[in-house]
């Protein structure tokens with residue numbers, strides 16, 4: 001049974017449908033819901049997205065079937081409809097003129113850029129980010145802008161030639177053909193093309209008689225032999241329900257209980273490692289030298305009686321030390337400058353390809369440290385939080401620096417990935433997976449943290465053996481806890497102190513009221529240091545608020561004296577640890 005199917009669903013508010021391509025009449029749609037659960041296994045390897053290919057004649061009802069499936073899968077975090085319409089070839093001026101005279105054959109398989117279509121689909125299926133072209137039926141032309149897409153769990157492909165190319169067929173998990181009466185298709189097409197594509201009836205009929213009909217007979221209809229399921233083009237609710245049941249069943253077999261699996265695997269592996277005497281010897285982990293000065297700092301940070309002001313001051317101080325250490329892992333470029341005396345000085349320069357990515361919100365303190373060391377470094381954010389019921393990490397949003405989002409530069413970028421602590425390693429793994437999906441090289445990722453649970457080292461390095469981890473401390477314990485919560489005042493993302501930014505963003509009182517004000521005052525005192533807001537909070541604010549408006553921050557309620565625990569929330573906590581670093585720093 002599907003993970004969320006029986007959730008009475010204020011926990012999973014109804015997803016938003018958005019059309020993501022601005023060209024008129026675009027059929028591409030993406031459905032985004034509360035967050036994306038791990039799309040990879042504990043080995044860090046992506047589990048492929050489920051792909052449904054839908055073919056059928058023009059106006060047979062392909063898009064309508066795709067949309068019906070999409071709405072029926074409303075508990076799946078990201079479902080994408082990818083239309084073949086986006087992949088029409090770019091045309092020359094002569095071809096455009098022919099098209100306006102209904103003299104261009106746009107119904108031949110060669111009219112579609114099938115290899116680009118297959119490449120984009122392959123990227124998405126493998127969990128990678130991709131860029132989709134946009135096409136205008138009004139201008140008969142491919143548009144200059146491309147659309148960045150990342151993170152679909154289910155992809156529904158639709159197009160008249162969707163089952164035509166063997167390259168595309170190989171990528172589908174399920175092949176569907178929409179079978180519709182020709183007269184009905186023509187009637188629908190006339191109506192649609194007049195209303196949506198700026199055509200006149202004479203032209204539509206001309207084009208139909210010249211190209212559309214013969215293409216249907218010669219290419220489209222014969223491709224129905226590849227279909228697993230034939231769906232009628234009208235009165236098709238029952239067929240769609242059967243289709244959806246099948247897809248749901250397939251998806252259920254892929255669902256994971258990720259964090260628990262990691263915690264258990266970490267335990268086993270840590271035992272094996274200790275028995276071999278290999279604890280922490282891995283050269284990928286850089287533990288700061290345990291000087292008296294560092295131990296003194298850690299003592300203050302671990303002490304439950306440390307005031308919030310002191311906690312912030314010493315956390316900031318420690319983050320700069322960790323950042324400085326991490327920078328020693330990045331090769332320097334030689335750089336010659338002129339001194340004020342006009343003499344050459346042969347020194348070194350920073351790496352232009354270096355960026356920071358903060359796992360929000362716990363990475364916030366590190367962003368401050370990083371900005372103190374490299375003032376103008378681009379810093380992106382990823383909003384990852386825990387599902388309160390399962391403890392699984394959920395990716396709510398990623399806002400990455402341009403150099404990571406661009407396929408041209410992502411292979412060169414070096415990323416300092418920032419989070420206050422790593423408990424099970426689940427949030428860290430998710431963040432690393434996002435970076436890899438964008439083409440960042442594993443060996444170019446350095447994870448910076450104050451504190452890491454021993455087990456997390458094994459979990460993360462087992463999956464991603466080439467990353468580096470720089471930490472101030474390694475703790476032995478990781479305990480599963482069951483924390484009571486009141487359903488109407490749910491706390492999210494507190495497991496092991498890993499990213500829990502959303503909770504603050506969804507509570508108007510906290511973001512606009514007293515506590516935020518207090519934080520602002522602290523930030524104001526730091527010259528040249530970005531506030532939490534500047535570091536990404538605002539960018540995440542609107543969508544999170546909209547999608548999760550029913551969720552409230554229970555701690556705030558607790559402080560206000562509300563009670564009524566409703567259920568239990570699962571969390572993994574590092575021991576002896578530093579407590580909930582996000583809360584101690586921000587609240």
Ligand SMILES: Nc1ncnc2c1ncn2[C@@H]1O[C@H](COP(=O)(O)OP(=O)(O)O)[C@@H](O)[C@H]1O
Nearest residue numbers: 057058059060061062063064188233234235236
């Ligand atoms: N099952 C159906 N019953 C009634 N009208 C439908 C049905 N499916 C599609 N249509 C209508 O037919 C037109 C074309 O449908 P669409 O799904 O866009 O076709 P395609 O994607 O195959 O070109 C639309 O106006 C749509 O409302």
Ligand SMILES: Nc1ccn([C@@H]2O[C@H](COP(=O)(O)O)[C@@H](O)[C@H]2O)c(=O)n1
Nearest residue numbers: 057058059088106107137140159160212
């Ligand atoms: N510039 C273009 C490109 C394509 N067409 C027609 O679109 C039909 C396919 O789209 P459906 O949404 O109907 O599947 C195809 O039959 C082409 O003739 C067009 O008119 N102009």
